Structures are given as C-alpha cells and as structure tokens.
Amino acid sequence: MKLIFEKGAPDQHLSLLPACDVPEVSFKEERALPLRLPHVSENELTRHYKQLSDRVHGMNDGFYPLGSCTMKYNPKIDEELAALPGFTQIHPLQSAETAQGCLEVLHTMEKNLCEITGLDAFTLQPAAGAHGEFTGLLLIKAYHVHHKDFARTKIIVPDSAHGTNPASARMAGFDVVNIPSGPDGCVDLEALKAAVGPDTAGLMLTNPNTVGIFDKNILKITEIIHKAGGLCYYDGANLNAVLGVVRPGDMGFDACHLNLHKSFATPHGGGGPGAGPVGCKAELAQFLPGPQVEEKGGKYKFVTPKYSIGRVRGFAGNFDVVVKALCYLLTLGKEELPHVAENAVLNANYMMARLKTSYTMAYDTFCMHEFVMSLEGLHKETGIAAMDIAKGLLDHGIHPPTMYFPLIVHEALMIEPCETESKEIMDEVCDVFLQLFEEAKTNPQALHDAPLHTPVRRLDEVAAARHAIVRYNFD
Amino acid sequence: MGTYVPNSERVQQEMLDVIGVKNVRDLYCNVPKKMFVKELNLPSEKSELEVRAAVIEIAEKNRVFKTCLRGAGAYRHFIPAVVKSITSREELVTAYTPYQAEISQGILQSIFEYQTEMCELTGMDVSNASVYDGATAAAESITMCRDRKRTKAYVSATANPQVIETMQTYCFGSGVELTVIPAKNGKTDEKALKAALGEDAACFYLQQPNYFGLMEDAAAIGEIVHAAGAKYVMGVNPIACALMKTPAECGADVAVGEGQPLGLDVAFGGPYLGFMTATHDMMRHLPGRIVGETHDVDGKVGYVLTLTAREQHIRREKATSNICSNEQLCAFTAGLYMAAMGASGMRQAATLSMSKAHYLAKALQKAGLSLAYKGEFFHEFVTACDEKTAKSIEKALEKVGILGGLSVDGGILWCATEVVTKAELDKTAEIVKEVLSK
Numbered sequence: 001m002k003l004i005f006e007k008g009a010p011d012q013h014l015s016l017l018p019a020c021d022v023p024e025v026s027f028k029e030e031r032a033l034p035l036r037l038p039h040v041s042e043n044e045l046t047r048h049y050k051q052l053s054d055r056v057h058g059m060n061d062g063f064y065p066l067g068s069c070t071m072k073y074n075p076k077i078d079e080e081l082a083a084l085p086g087f088t089q090i091h092p093l094q095s096a097e098t099a100q101g102c103l104e105v106l107h108t109m110e111k112n113l114c115e116i117t118g119l120d121a122f123t124l125q126p127a128a129g130a131h132g133e134f135t136g137l138l139l140i141k142a143y144h145v146h147h148k149d150f151a152r153t154k155i156i157v158p159d160s161a162h163g164t165n166p167a168s169a170r171m172a173g174f175d176v177v178n179i180p181s182g183p184d185g186c187v188d189l190e191a192l193k194a195a196v197g198p199d200t201a202g203l204m205l206t207n208p209n210t211v212g213i214f215d216k217n218i219l220k221i222t223e224i225i226h227k228a229g230g231l232c233y234y235d236g237a238n239l240n241a242v243l244g245v246v247r248p249g250d251m252g253f254d255a256c257h258l259n260l261h262k263s264f265a266t267p268h269g270g271g272g273p274g275a276g277p278v279g280c281k282a283e284l285a286q287f288l289p290g291p292q293v294e295e296k297g298g299k300y301k302f303v304t305p306k307y308s309i310g311r312v313r314g315f316a317g318n319f320d321v322v323v324k325a326l327c328y329l330l331t332l333g334k335e336e337l338p339h340v341a342e343n344a345v346l347n348a349n350y351m352m353a354r355l356k357t358s359y360t361m362a363y364d365t366f367c368m369h370e371f372v373m374s375l376e377g378l379h380k381e382t383g384i385a386a387m388d389i390a391k392g393l394l395d396h397g398i399h400p401p402t403m404y405f406p407l408i409v410h411e412a413l414m415i416e417p418c419e420t421e422s423k424e425i426m427d428e429v430c431d432v433f434l435q436l437f438e439e440a441k442t443n444p445q446a447l448h449d450a451p452l453h454t455p456v457r458r459l460d461e462v463a464a465a466r467h468a469i470v471r472y473n474f475d
Numbered sequence: 476m477g478t479y480v481p482n483s484e485r486v487q488q489e490m491l492d493v494i495g496v497k498n499v500r501d502l503y504c505n506v507p508k509k510m511f512v513k514e515l516n517l518p519s520e521k522s523e524l525e526v527r528a529a530v531i532e533i534a535e536k537n538r539v540f541k542t543c544l545r546g547a548g549a550y551r552h553f554i555p556a557v558v559k560s561i562t563s564r565e566e567l568v569t570a571y572t573p574y575q576a577e578i579s580q581g582i583l584q585s586i587f588e589y590q591t592e593m594c595e596l597t598g599m600d601v602s603n604a605s606v607y608d609g610a611t612a613a614a615e616s617i618t619m620c621r622d623r624k625r626t627k628a629y630v631s632a633t634a635n636p637q638v639i640e641t642m643q644t645y646c647f648g649s650g651v652e653l654t655v656i657p658a659k660n661g662k663t664d665e666k667a668l669k670a671a672l673g674e675d676a677a678c679f680y681l682q683q684p685n686y687f688g689l690m691e692d693a694a695a696i697g698e699i700v701h702a703a704g705a706k707y708v709m710g711v712n713p714i715a716c717a718l719m720k721t722p723a724e725c726g727a728d729v730a731v732g733e734g735q736p737l738g739l740d741v742a743f744g745g746p747y748l749g750f751m752t753a754t755h756d757m758m759r760h761l762p763g764r765i766v767g768e769t770h771d772v773d774g775k776v777g778y779v780l781t782l783t784a785r786e787q788h789i790r791r792e793k794a795t796s797n798i799c800s801n802e803q804l805c806a807f808t809a810g811l812y813m814a815a816m817g818a819s820g821m822r823q824a825a826t827l828s829m830s831k832a833h834y835l836a837k838a839l840q841k842a843g844l845s846l847a848y849k850g851e852f853f854h855e856f857v858t859a860c861d862e863k864t865a866k867s868i869e870k871a872l873e874k875v876g877i878l879g880g881l882s883v884d885g886g887i888l889w890c891a892t893e894v895v896t897k898a899e900l901d902k903t904a905e906i907v908k909e910v911l912s913k
Contacts, residue, residue, distance in 0.1 A: 001580075004588050004814050013817045016555050020827055021897040022834035027690070028851055031721045033598045037821065038814040042557060045815060049561045055581035058566025066571055073479050074569050077523050086534025092549050092744035093881050094538070098873065101536035102743045115516050127607035127745065128800035130787070138648055167787035167797035171618075172648040176792040214505040245503065246510050261800065265479070269804030270582040271572035271604070271764065273746030289644070310644035314548060314610040314637045314733070315744025327530055333520030336478045338512070342499045343480045343487070349502055350490040366494075366502045394577055405788075422481040423490055454577035456777035464769035464781040468758065470601050471591040 001055070001455075004048050005472050008040030036474050055455045056270065057399055063421065063429050065351075067370045067402035067414025068162065068210060070240045070262035072344075075331065078265065078324035087323055092315040096301045103300035106316060107293040109326050113279055116337070117236075117256055118249025121285035123292060124277045125317040129237060132257025132276030133168035133204070135289060138309045139255050139280055140202045140231045141172055142287040146307060152201035152230065158187055160211060160406045162237060165204045174201055181408055185211035185363050187221050196228035206235035207251060208242070208368035210406040212348065212414075222252025231255065231284075239263040240344050240418070241369035244337030248279075255280040263340075264325035275321040291316065343419035344369040347426060351417055354430040358437040362409040370416035372409050379411050384440035384447050386411040391458065392436045394451040398429055478520065540878035542899045544835070546855050546890030547686070547881045548609070548635050548733060549741045552714065552824060553894050555815045558738045562808050572764075572800070576779045577771075582803065583778035586766040589810030596716045596813070596821075597730040598723025599752035604764040605806040606798055609733025610638045612749030613680055613710050614645035615796055616729045617653075619753070619760040620678035620706040627652045627675050631663040633685035634710060642680070651677070661687045661848030661857070663696060672703035678729075682710040683719070687888065688832070688855025689848055690719070697726030706757075713737050713750070713809075714828060714892075715853045717821035722752075729753045738812025739805055748805035759785060762796030827893035828854035831900060835891045838904035843911040847886045859886040864910070871910045877903055 040048070057064075064071035082088075090102055110122040126132040137155065144152040155169040156177045166176045179195050182188040186209065203225045208214045215221065222232045234248040234256030240263045248256045260266050261274035268274065280288065289312050290304025302316075332340065345368050352361060352371045362372040375386045390400030390413065402414040417426055439447055451457060482490070487499070496502060503511075521529065543551045561567075566581075573579030573586075586604045593602035606612050617628045628646065630639055632655050639655060646653040656668045656679070663681060672679065679700045683693050693709065700707040708729040709722040714736045716722075722730035734748040735741070753761055759782060767781030787794040816824065832854040836846060839858055847857040858880070860868075865882040872879035877899070880889035891900065 001584070003584070003591075005591065013819055014555060014557070014815055016816065016820055017553065017823045017827060017893055020830050022830050022900070024826060025830045025833045026826065027719050027829075027853075029720050030718055031598070031716075031724060033721050033724060035717060035818040035821065036595050037592060037816070037818040039817050040814065042815075046557055046561065048814075049585075049811060050564075052581035052585050053561070053564045053567050055579075055584070056566040056570050057575070057578040059569035060565045064571065069571055071571060075479060077526060079563075079568070081527065081530045081534075084531065084534045085539055086531075086537045088740035088742045089539045089551075090537050090743045091540075091543060091545050091551070091741050091878060093545055093547055094540075094878060095869070095873075098538035098540075098878075099743065101533045104533050104536060112517060127611070127802070128798070130797040130799045131607060131611070134648065134797055138644065141648070163786075163788040163791045163794070164797050164799050166792035167790070167794040170792045170794075171645075171797050173650045214503065216505040216507070219507060219510075242506075244515060245512060246506055247512060250510050250512075267569045267804075268571045268800075269568060269802075270570040270579075270807065271803035272607075272800040273748075273802045273805055274800045309647060311610070311637060311640050312644050313641060313745075314608050314635075314747070318607075318745040319743040320740075320746060323530070327526055330518065330521050330526045330529060331523070332478055334515040334517040335520045337515065337517065339478075339480060343482065345502050346487060346490055346494075346499050347482075349494045353494045366496075366504060368502075390575070391577070394575065399571075399578065400575055420479050420481065423486050451577050455580050456577055456775050457771040457773055459576050459771050459777045459779050460769045461779050461781065464767040464779050465784070468765075468782060469768040470587070470758075470765055470781070471594045472587070 001051055003472055004038040007048060008038065008044055010039050012039050012041050014042050062397045063425055064399040065401050065415045065417050066399065067416040068237055070416060070418060072265055072418040073420035074265055074267040075328060078327040081327050082320045082323040087320060100300055102319065103293050105323055105326055107295050107300055109322050110293060112329055113258060113277055117279050118247030119279035120282040121288060122277055122279040123288045124322050125289045125311060125313050126257065126276040126278055127313055127318050128272060128274045129257055129259045129276040130164040130168055131312065132278045133164055133235065134171050135278045135312050136233050136255040136257055137168055137172035139284045139287045140233065142307065142309050143231065143284055144201055151199050154199045155201055156195050156203045160209055160408050161204060162210065162235060165235060185209065185213050186215045187217065189217055189220060192221060192224055196224060200228045200230040202231040202233055204233045204235055206238050208238050211363055211372050212367040212370040213363060213365065214368050218251045238369065241341055243341040245341045255284055260321055260325040265328045266321050266324040273318050273321055275318040340419050347417040347419060347421055351415060351426055351430060355433055358434050370414055372412050372414045374409050375411035375413060378440055382440045382444050384444050386413050388447040389413065389436050391450040392447045395453050396432045398432060540876055542877040542895060544889050544891060544903060545878050545881050547888055548637060550736045550892055551741055551894055552736050552892050554738050557815050558808060558812055561811055562804065567804065567807060573780065576777065580777060583766050585807050585810055587768065587778050589806050590766060592810055592813045593750050593752050596713055597752045598721030599730050600755040601758045602752040603761045604766060605801045606749040606751060606763050607802060608747040608749045610641035612731035612751050613638045614642045615762045616708045616731050617642060617651055617678060618649060618796065619729060619757060621651055625675055625677035628678050629654050629656055629671060629676060630680040631656050632658040633663050633687060634680060634682040635686045638710065661689050662691055662850065665696060665699060669699050672705055676703050676705040678706040678708050680708045680710060684712060684715055684853040687848060687857050688852040690851040690853065693725040701726060714825050717825040728757055734809045737809035739808055746802055746805050748802035748809060760795060763798045763801050824893050828891060831891035831895055832856060835889060835900045838900055839907055842904045842908035844907060854892060855888060855890045857883065857886045857888050867910050868907055871906050872903065875906065
C-alpha cells in the first residue's frame with residue numbers, strides 16, 4: 001500500500017480555517033527548509049486511514065492472548081464518557097474552583113486504588129507502567145536518602161522479570177542485582193538471602209510472576225527484604241490475577257504501580273496511551289510526585305507532598321485514561337471486581353488443561369491468569385519453533401501469544417486469555433493450537449512458510465536494522 | 476457472574492470440571508489463606524445507565540470556557556472532524572503494540588508516516604514513535620547526550636517550569652547535575668550560558684518559543700553550546716515550526732516537544748505525546764520505539780519495529796530508556812492531523828495564532844496593560860501587573876466565559892490561537908479596561 005506522501009497532488013487540501021480577521025503578522029526570519037506534508041483531499045485522506053486501520057488487528061478482530069499484556073475487552077461506555085466536553089475541554093491550568101469535576105475524578109481514583117492495593121497513598125501522574133516503575137523506585141531512593149542511608153544502592157530483580165524492571169532501576173540510579181529463579185519458577189529464597197545486605201535498597205517483583213505462578217513464599221520474601229533494611233516494589237503488570245482477591249499491600253509491598261490499560265480495561269491504543277499510577281505505604285507518601293489531590297469539606301485542591309521527588313510528567317498525568325478506568329470501576333463495584341480475577345484465572349487454567357494434552361507446560365502446576373508453554377521439545381523434534389506456531393496462528397485470525405518471554409523458559413509461548421473471553425472462543429482457539437501442533441509433525445514446511453494470508457508475510461528485521469530507513473525519502 | 480464476563484455459572488462449572496477442581500478458589504492454592512480480601516470498601520456495582528448519569532454529573536462540575544486565552548504548555552487548537560472520526564476506529568483504539576508485524580502494518584506504517592512528518596516539521600533526520608509528553612521528552616534527551624566525560628546538563632530558566640521540574644526529577648534518578656541558566660529580560664542570558672558550559676557539559680536545553688512566548692536567538696545559542704562541545708537540545712512548539720526557523724537550521728542535535736497542539740484535546744493534561752527527533756548521529760541514542768522500512772519474504776515492502784537493540788526488552792539494564800508503552804494513538808492522531816492540515820493548513824494555523832496573539836497584545840496595551848518583555852513573540856506573551864490585579868482580571872473574565880491568561884511571576888501569560896475570533900479578543904480587552912479603571 002502507498003504511503004500518504006505518494007497520494008494526492010500539491011494543490012489538494014481540506015478547507016479548514018477561515019481568513020485572518022486581524023492584521024497578519026509573520027516571523028522576522030522564517031524557515032528556509034521546505035515543509036513536505038501530505039496534500040490530499042478529504043475523501044482520499046479518510047480512505048488512506050481506513051485502509052491502514054484495516055491492516056490492524058484489534059480486540060474486535062479476534063482472540064488476543066498476549067501474555068503479560070492483559071488484552072481484555074474495552075467497554076464502550078468508558079470511551080463515551082471520557083469524550084465528554086466536560087473533561088476534554090478542560091485546560092489543565094484552570095483554577096481549582098472551575099475544575100472540581102476533574103479533581104474529583106483524580107481523588108476518587110486515588111482513594112479506590114488505595115483500597116484495591118492495600119496501600120495508603122497514590123499518584124496518578126505516571127503515564128505508563130514503566131514510568132510508574134521509575135517513579136516507585138525514586139520513592140525508594142528518596143526514602144533512603146531521607147534517612148541518610150546512602151549505602152543502599154542496589155535493587156534486586158529476579159531473572160524472570162519484565163525488561164522494564166532492570167531498565168527502570170538503572171534510570172533511577174541503582175545497580176541491578178539479578179537473582180536466578182528456582183526450579184519452580186519462583187524466587188529462590190536461598191539466593192535471595194545471599195543477595196541482601198546493607199547495600200540493598202529494595203526488591204522489584206511481580207506476583208503472580210511472569211511464569212503465571214503466585215509465589216507461595218511471598219510473605220517470607222518481603223520479610224527478608226525488610227529485615228535487610230530494603231523496601232519492596234510490586235510490578236502491577238499481573239494484577240489482573242488477583243484484582244479484588246489479594247492485595248499487594250497485604251503481601252508486604254511498600255510501593256507498586258498498576259497498569260490502568262491492563263487491569264482496568266482502558267484500551268492499549270496500539271502502544272499507548274496507558275497510565276501507570278503508583279501507590280505506596282504511608283512512610284513513602286511524603287515523597288510522592290506533586291501535585292496530588294486533597295479533599296476538605298467536599299472541595300478539592302492540588303497539593304504537593306512535603307518531600308516530593310518532584311513531578312515525573314507535565315500536569316496531572318493521562319487524565320482521560322483515568323476517567324475510563326474510573327468508569328470501569330464504577331461499573332464493577334466491590335461485588336464484581338473479584339470475579340474479574342477469578343474468571344481470568346479460570347480461563348487460563350481451562351486453556352492450559354486443554355493444551356497440555358499436546359504441548360509441554362513450562363511448569364506443571366495450576367497457573368494464575370496466564371501460563372507459559374515451552375516448545376523446546378517440539379523444536380528439537382520437528383524444527384518448528386515458538387515463532388513458527390505464532391506465525392501459523394496469524395493465518396487463523398488469532399493474535400499470537402507473547403513469544404520468547406520470560407527469558408528463563410526456552411521457546412516460550414505465554415498465553416493470557418483474560419476474563420472477557422468465552423469458553424466457545426477458547427475452545428476454537430485451543431483446537432487451532434492443537435491442529436498446529438500436529439501440523440508441526442506432519443507438514444512442518446507449511447508452518448515455516450506461514451503466514452500466507454496476511455497483508456505482508458514474514459518481514460526481514462535484520463535488513464531493517466542494518467540499513468535503517470526510518471522516514472520517507474522525498475528525493 | 477461478573478460484568479463483561481461472558482461465561483455463565485454453568486459454563487464456568489464445566490470448565491472447572493475439565494481442570495479437575497471444585498471451586499475457582501482452589502486454583503489460588505499458593506495464596507496464604509489469611510491473605511484473601513473479605514470485602515473491599517468500594518461502591519456497589521452499577522448499571523451502564525447509572526454509571527453514565529454519575530460520571531456526567533462529575534463532568535458537569537467542571538467549567539467549560541467558551542473562550543480560552545490560556546496556554547503555558549497546553550493549547551486549544553482547531554481539530555478537523557476527520558481526526559476524531561478516524562481515531563475513534565475500534566481497531567486503532569484497542570490494538571496492542573505492533574509486535575506481530577504481519578497483522579500490524581496499519582499501525583507500523585502510520586508511525587513511519589508520523590516519523591516522516593515530524594522530521595519534516597523539525598528539519599531533523601530521524602524521529603522516534605513518541606514518548607509520554609513534552610516534559611518527559613525533554614528529560615529523556617539528557618540521557619541521550621551524557622557520556623562518561625560529559626556528565627552535566629543545563630536548561631534555560633525560560634523553559635516551561637513543569638519541564639524543568641520533570642528534568643530535575645529524572646536527574647535525581649540518573650545522578651546528572653542539572654543547572655538552570657538564568658534569564659535576562661525574558662530570554663536566556665547568553666553570557667551566563669557561555670560562562671557556565673565547561674568540558675564536562677553534556678547538553679543545553681532551550682525552549683523555542685520560550686515559556687514567555689518570546690523567540691530566543693536560537694542559532695546563536697546553538698553556536699555557544701557547540702563551541703563548548705556540548706549537545707544542543709531544542710524544545711519546540713510544533714505549530715510554530717511550520718513557520719519559524721527549524722531546530723535543524725538552528726543547529727540542534729536533538730529536537731523535542733509537546734505534541735498536544737497537533738490535534739489533541741487539552742483534556743486536563745493528558746493523554747498527550749512527547750515527540751523526539753534527532754540528527755543521524757544521535758539515532759541509536761533515541762529512547763523508545765522506531766519503525767523502519769523493510770521487505771517480506773516475497774519482496775513486498777513492509778514496516779517493523781527496528782533498532783530494538785536500544786530497548787529494555789532486549790537490553791534490560793543497559794537500555795537507552797525503560798520506556799515500553801508510549802503514546803501511539805496520540806502519535807497517530809498527530810500524524811493524521813498533519814496530513815489533514817497539510818503544509819498550507821499548518822502555516823495558516825501558525826499565522827492565525829501568531830496574528831491573533833499580536834492583536835490581543837495591542838488591544839490589552841490600549842486597555843492599559845503593558846508588555847513585560849520586548850522582543851519577537853509567537854502566540855504567547857506576558858503583560859506586567861501585580862498579583863491582585865491579575866486575580867481581578869481573571870475573575871472578571873471568568874464571569875463572561877473567558878478563561879484569561881495564566882498568572883505568572885510578575886504578570887499574566889496570555890495565549891491566542893486560530894480558534895479565537897477578533898470579537899472575543901475585543902471583548903477581553905474591554906473587560907480588562909473596566910477592571911483597570913476600577
């Protein structure tokens with residue numbers, strides 16, 4: 001398909017703005033470089049973008065079992081309400097008196113998230129999960145600095161962690177100590193005990209972990225860190241498994257981020273915008289980024305905590321994403337929230353039960369909201385890798401699972417169906433998975449060749465990186 | 476049965492039978508019993524109709540101003556109807572990051588087009604796929620520029636205070652020393668800058684037009700920065716870029732900014748997008764996603780996420796940044812906005828904004844206010860007055876549905892864009908005159 005720059009003609013444009021009704025002013029010195037933007041008619045423009053959107057696999061196009069990404073249904077009412085002019089037309093620097101509704105949204109969400117996580121204070125400023133991790137680690141850093149405990153420079157991260165964990169720790173100025181997971185995919189308590197010391201600033205952990213298992217030693221783990229003088233950070237990426245059932249605060253975590261675009265059903269937008277609010281226990285609250293919302297006698301205003309680390313973003317965060325998450329929470333309420341987690345866990349275990357008749361599970365135990373299969377055996381036997389099964393799924397209109405993650409499982413496929421999928425759909429998908437498994441043995445070439453029915457077939461990523469063409473060439 | 480959960484209790488039971496457990500809670504066998512939540516202190520579930528009513532009631536507690544003369548980092552510009560119509564398409568809204576390139580060509584191509592448009596607007600060689608907002612783009616640029624020998628960063632006091640504060644927070648993390656170069660008459664003190672930059676200077680960040688709306692002598696400042704061997708980062712307004720000398724022409728190594736003016740609502744602060752562009756030499760230092768062109772096994776042109784060896788999921792603690800989710804749908808919106816406006820529409824929006832701001836500045840001067848600073852400005856400017864007068868003006872304007880300029884140190888920071896009419900500007904000046912005559 002052509003690029004937008006290859007369409008239309010120089011004299012084509014939309015009629016959008018009126019003539020100037022005041023004396024015209026121009027810069028003393030203007031740009032000399034040409035400005036080569038698209039020049040198309042409105043009809044052509046809309047067709048181009050319709051064509052682009054036809055080449056996107058969205059939630060409404062089929063099953064989307066991306067492990068660790070929580071691709072659940074995004075309710076329409078949340079979109080409709082977030083688009084109210086009473087939210088979208090509010091300037092972020094309006095006086096508090098004229099923006100009480102926005103402040104109420106933020107304050108209500110801060111309070112609700114405290115209750116859901118078992119923590120004492122929240123900031124809604126971080127714009128994504130990784131941004132939240134960075135913010136949470138700065139809270140830990142500020143805490144140790146405040147207590148003049150300057151030797152605490154190390155953050156412990158299990159080798160099964162999301163890549164953002166060690167990257168966030170580095171950005172916050174910490175050294176990263178990677179610890180190996182035990183044979184059950186959980187934290188190796190002996191390795192953890194050996195890693196902690198007076199230089200331990202904290203631990204980053206997701207629970208359930210990235211292999212989909214709830215770490216049964218979680219209270220021992222957080223205790224080991226606390227006894228060593230460190231703090232515990234909860235990566236909320238996998239919260240969907242325990243939403244309304246177990247709380248990070250009760251597991252012993254001191255700070256955490258949540259992904260509103262995962263657990264709270266706000267859409268992913270093809271890679272954002274998300275929101276990564278950060279919560280913490282009372283002893284960290286004074287370090288939170290400002291501004292936060294305070295309520296007194298039904299009136300809301302912005303305040304900045306006493307020893308705030310400062311802001312991590314402009315204004316109050318991805319506000320409109322927060323509106324969507326609030327709508328979701330209001331819909332579910334305290335009664336339905338636990339059913340989200342329970343059904344996410346039920347669906348994952350159901351798929352695992354059906355698939356383990358053929359596929360090898362990385363860990364043979366009940367899973368939480370997701371599970372990991374290892375295709376190492378199949379690969380050795382047939383030459384068909386996790387990648388080939390993934391590409392085979394594409395021809396069946398199914399978005400592949402997360403591939404090659406976590407790194408501790410070879411030839412990994414990580415499946416997270418979410419609570420919003422029906423048994424009927426999962427049965428169809430499982431049938432396809434099982435069919436592909438047989439095909440790997442009977443007709444491996446077909447899988448090496450897949451996909452055949454997508455707008456483009458397998459792309460040469462090596463060539464893309466070697467000769468980086470990252471913009472259109474007009475010449 | 477949970478909301479948005481399609482399986483009935485009967486079906487759930489069938490699934491439990493296949494798994495071989497009695498109760499769903501049996502699957503939580505690793506969770507210590509005492510840890511289970513009994514009941515959350517949250518409101519009760521609501522029907523869609525009730526949620527709708529409740530949230531509309533909250534939205535109505537906000538005041539939507541018919542006229543907006545406030546900017547300071549968030550700008551109310553005209554958004555063509557095609558933008559909302561296309562960006563509300565379900566698959567664009569609900570898709571994940573385009574890791575599976577074969578079924579994500581629409582998103583990948585749109586990013587490639589966006590990257591091209593951002594390069595055209597700024598004159599720079601390469602662009603990433605966006606970061607969270609303008610402030611975080613500025614903060615991330617410091618990491619791009621520092622190395623073992625050059626460890627200090629500098630920012631002009633004329634940059635948006637929220638941007639400076641965000642840079643400071645990021646520097647608290649990375650340990651980079653950040654120094655604010657003072658302002659003189661509303662612009663960067665070039666002498667102070669020259670004196671400050673030493674052999675350990677990694678970069679200097681200049682905002683153009685600056686927080687007070689003034690045009691800095693950006694090319695000359697670029698020369699000062701480069702003479703010290705440091706990298707030159709410019710934070711630019713994308714609408715102004717359609718007309719003003721581009722960052723590339725001013726010698727910038729990195730050009731970043733707040734992308735919100737490109738077709739996004741002010742929405743109480745977000746979601747917005749931070750754009751990041753750079754010279755070829757800096758390409759591999761860019762944080763976040765970049766889309767590149769390639770071909771498939773049949774030789775067909777296609778697009779993929781590329782240069783991923785910079786990123787956290789590959790490099791972990793050695794990555795250029797921790798960023799994973801960016802602001803894709805916002806970048807898509809900005810790309811679409813630029814395509815709808817075209818070069819002529821972008822220039823027209825910039826000219827209208829600039830002209831209306833100058834008209835407002837003259838009208839306010841006639842009404843009795845004076846400009847705080849001399850010098851060329853784009854679509855924002857500061858009038859000098861004390862805090863009490865500023866408050867009175869704000870209140871008087873609010874009464875008639877006008878969101879006036881923002882109270883800043885020493886006066887009011889005004890902004891005008893193409894959406895305000897001459898009549899609205901005249902009315903504003905009239906009310907200011909009344910306030911001043913009291």
